[in-house]
Amino acid sequence: MSEVASVQLDKVGKTYPGGAAVIREVSLDIADGEFCVFVGPSGCGKSTLLRMIAGLEDISSGEIRIGGRRVNELAPSERNVAMVFQNYALYPHMDVAANLGFGLRLAGYSRADAASRVKRVAEMLQIDALLDRKPASLSGGQRQRVAIGRALVRDPGVFLFDEPLSNLDASLRTQTRLEIARLHRDYGRASTIYVTHDQVEAMTLADRMVLLRAGPGAGELSVAQVGTPLALYHEPCSLFVAGFLGSPKMNLLSATVVSLAPDAVRARLAGGSEITLAVQPGVAAVGDAVTLGFRAEHLRLGDATSPNTLPCQVQWLEHLGDLSYAYLADASGAKIVVRLLEGSRARVGDQVHLVLPAEHGHVFDRAGVALVRCGGRT
Amino acid sequence: MGKPDKPVALSRASQPGGRSRGVSEVLEAPAHPSELWASAPATGSWPAARRATPMPIVLKKNQRWRVIAMHAVLLGFIAITLLPMLMILSISLRPGNFAGGSLIPSAISFEHWQLALGFPTQDADGNWTQPPFPVLRWIGNSIKVALISASAILLLSITSAYAFARLRFAGQRGLLTALLLLQMFPAVLALVAIYAIFDRIGELVPWLGLNSHWSLALAYTGGVAQYIWLIKGYYDSVPRELEEAAAVDGATRWQAFVYVLLPLAKPILAVVFVLSFLAGMIEYPVASVLLQAEDQLTLAIGSRLFLFDQRYLWGDFAATAILAGLPLTAMFMLTQRWLVSGLTAGGEGTRCVGRTTPAPRDLSRLRRARCWWWRTGCSRRQPRGLAASPAGRRA
Secondary structure, rough: OOOOEEEEEEEEEEEEEEEEEEEEEEEEEEEEOOEEEEEOOOOOOOOHHHHHHHHHOOOOOEEEEEEEEEOOOOOOOOOOOOEOOOOOOOOOOOOOOHHHHHHHHHHHOOOOHHHHHHHHHHHHHHHHHHOOOOHHHOOOOHHHHHHHHHHHOOOOOEEEEEEEOOOHHHHHHHHHHHHHHHHHHHHHEEOOOOOOOOOOHHHHOOOOOEEEEOOOOOOOEEEEEEEEEEHHOOOOEEHHHHOOOOEEEEEOEEEEEEEOOOEEEEEEEEEOEEEEEEEOOOOOOOOOOOEEEOHHOOOOOOOOOOOOOEEEEEEEEEEEOOOOEEEEEEEEEEEEEEEOOOOOOOOOOOEEEEEOHHHHHHEOOOOOOOOOOOOOOO | HHHOOOOOOOHHHHOHHHHHHHHHHHHHHHOOOOHHHHOOOOOOOHHHOOOOOOOOEEOOOOOHHHHHHHHHHHHHHHHHHHHHHHHHHHHHHHOOOOOOOOOOOOOOHHHHHHHHHHOEEEOOOOOOOOOOOOOHHHHHHHHHHHHHHHHHHHHHHHHHHHHHHHOOOOOOOHHHHHHHHHOOOOHHHHHHHHHHHHHHHHOOHHHHHOOOOOHHHHHHHHHHHHHHHHHHHHHHHOOOHHHHHHHHOOHHHHHHHHHHHHOOOOHHHHHHHHHHHEEEEEEHHHHOOOHHOHHOHHHHHHHHHEEEOOEOOOOHHHHHHHHHHHHHHHHHHHHHHHHHHHHHHHHHHHEEEOOOOOOOOOHHHHHHHHHHHHHHHHHHHHHHHOOOOHHHHHH
């Protein structure tokens, strides 16, 4: 039994010899038993960060601690971690039992000991019937299980998953996602770090989500926001986070501040309509250019008498069965997506009045930083 | 064309027999690691799916004539290839030492074979002929030198190829290029130097001087460069993640090399061993300079002694030549399983446009295959399924 391991990252950075800084000052504290997901657009360095924790990439600055112990200089084998690779990386020349037992064999377990542990894990993952098969004769889902089993059997303190579901088909992906969540819950003791570019995986699995940013933006750090999935969804701290999470994407409208109150900002949209948003003005001033954000599910169609409305024309409708999406354009041509519930009578070409609820509005200043919302769930 | 071609399905029976046999051999051979690595969700085990050999493509009507013409050309080609072999066999079985004559000897005599195997023979007049040369001893010498040099080459090349494929060090590219360039100079050009060096070494270390099998093996081992390239190319096609997984599993670099990479590279190791063994067996120039004592000679130089200026012992020479081919043939039979998959690794599991190699059955084919391998730059192969750039995968 291994000790439970928390993972701390302290201003960890990685710069390639060419000069590209892929990871910029990441500081994180992942507690025992926590399920932490790294998510971000491609090229943001999330896999690199995971490989740095595993010890497969060296780090240029900062410190990584696992279970309170500095591991910067330790080899992967000494870090008490296990990793599931995107392509599973099963050893093609060994059968499943040998794949599972490889780490145990290296660690010097007795043959009987290793066999019983392999058997236990194989039963847990329902791959005990496959133990004498070679990886080449397994299906994608079975390979995935073997890869997870190979990580489990060593009883590590930290599990690292590098986009483990991206090679599975859609239905298998959902099933395996649930299974990974269950395994983590049952296993309990170990912390898990999971890398994905799929926000659905991130939202559903994470206790805590770390959204990473791509590209060496001027002085920007790699981490855009850290928090529970719902906190990131409902209270994005920046335009980048707001735009990355959610499907369809958050509607973003450019506007100008016209007046300020202690708990409200009034802004004029490009089309001329003025709307009020329940946010604290902070450092914003009258005349500032801002970006307003509304999620599709918070918008509804109303009539001209409602406050905070924006006249629009319906351009296209998508019916998904339980709900529909309406694609609207306002007078200035800005595109807006609205989720309509069943029974909506909107037709393509209709002139409608879109209600923008003040309490659901997000306001981002010129630098893309969110203004604090009143009654937000921070 | 005047009338539309009627499609004619080509059945398996009308396919060239040799070809389909070659294909099935390739399929049964152990797959290249990157093949086993297929990442898409598998719908079944692939060997079963692949065994359906004839492609169900509908073919044009004139295909039949093309197949017949192709057979004629190929049969002619096979005849040309086999003729020298049959002639040597015929000469070795013919009484007397004549190079000419009909292919099928009018009388069969085993005198040359007896002499080659070291037995005295008695001719019609009752005169005894002693074996002129210790042929079996020469063959033994050849095998000894070839085994030593092939083992040394294998050990050196698997490790240095690992360094070139997996480690990062200063001057890596330059060294690789230097290896490539250096081995382009034929060893013949350095004969004088080789002679002088071993003459000098012999003064200090007698067993590593002239007339020593060890020094000859050492000289052959110098040809390791091309094998380093060959093996490096194969290593490059084995996904790095396998060794990374081993590292996370607790393996040291050495353990990952021995337990993961080497077993996967088995086919190419067989290829390298056989090719370097073969090179050691048939090498002439260097051996002719380093070895002089008659009982130390290798077969390649020894057999030249059958051909005096005044008298050519063609019959004895032919019997010796066939005898010399036997150890090589045995070695090919033993390693064929790995050889086939090693030499066709490019076509099976990795991408490289427009290359197919027949299963190597004889030496000349194998040598051709080696040249082909060389030209097509085996180091540039991309494993199927991992065609995306490393940067893309890491993102």
